[in-house]
Amino acid sequence: MSRNLGAKLSITTEVVSITDNKVVVKATGSISGVVIATGHAEEDRKASRINSTSALENAETSAVGRMAAFLGVTNDNIASAEEVSLAIEQQDKKLQAAMKELKAVSHAGSYQQWLTNYKTFLAELKSKNPIGYQGFMEQFTSIKNQLKSKGVLQ
Numbered sequence: 001m002s003r004n005l006g007a008k009l010s011i012t013t014e015v016v017s018i019t020d021n022k023v024v025v026k027a028t029g030s031i032s033g034v035v036i037a038t039g040h041a042e043e044d045r046k047a048s049r050i051n052s053t054s055a056l057e058n059a060e061t062s063a064v065g066r067m068a069a070f071l072g073v074t075n076d077n078i079a080s081a082e083e084v085s086l087a088i089e090q091q092d093k094k095l096q097a098a099m100k101e102l103k104a105v106s107h108a109g110s111y112q113q114w115l116t117n118y119k120t121f122l123a124e125l126k127s128k129n130p131i132g133y134q135g136f137m138e139q140f141t142s143i144k145n146q147l148k149s150k151g152v153l154q
Contacts (some may be wrong), residue, residue, distance in 0.1 A: 027063035039066030
């Protein structure tokens with residue numbers, strides 16, 4: 001990056017949050033004290049064997065890479081194929097868990113609790129992934145009809 005921006009570019013990183021399971025890092029690119037780009041990255045320690053020991057390092061590297069991409073000094077896209085694939089996989093796991101819990105509903109109260117538990121996730125799914133949401137709604141309608149035929153719901 002110094003070839004493109006000279007020695008004036010300053011890169012700093014900071015840990016935004018760190019828990020037993022997740023690490024969030026922010027990278028900031030500044031020239032003469034003026035912030036010109038930032039990048040954030042989150043890593044889950046349970047996501048891979050490497051992350052189990054190096055989540056902080058991976059988050060920092062990803063944050064710097066994203067900041068550099070925002071500066072336009074790398075050929076990288078903002079989200080790597082691996083990042084997108086992992087996000088889809090995590091979303092699919094959440095959908096599968098939601099379906100499993102819905103199938104286990106045994107009375108109207110547990111159905112209402114299920115709706116409360118998944119309201120935010122489903123709203124995000126609807127806005128961010130309409131095709132995935134449509135597929136979910138097909139399964140949801142089928143399961144809901146099964147619950148109605150069993151007398152669990154009216």
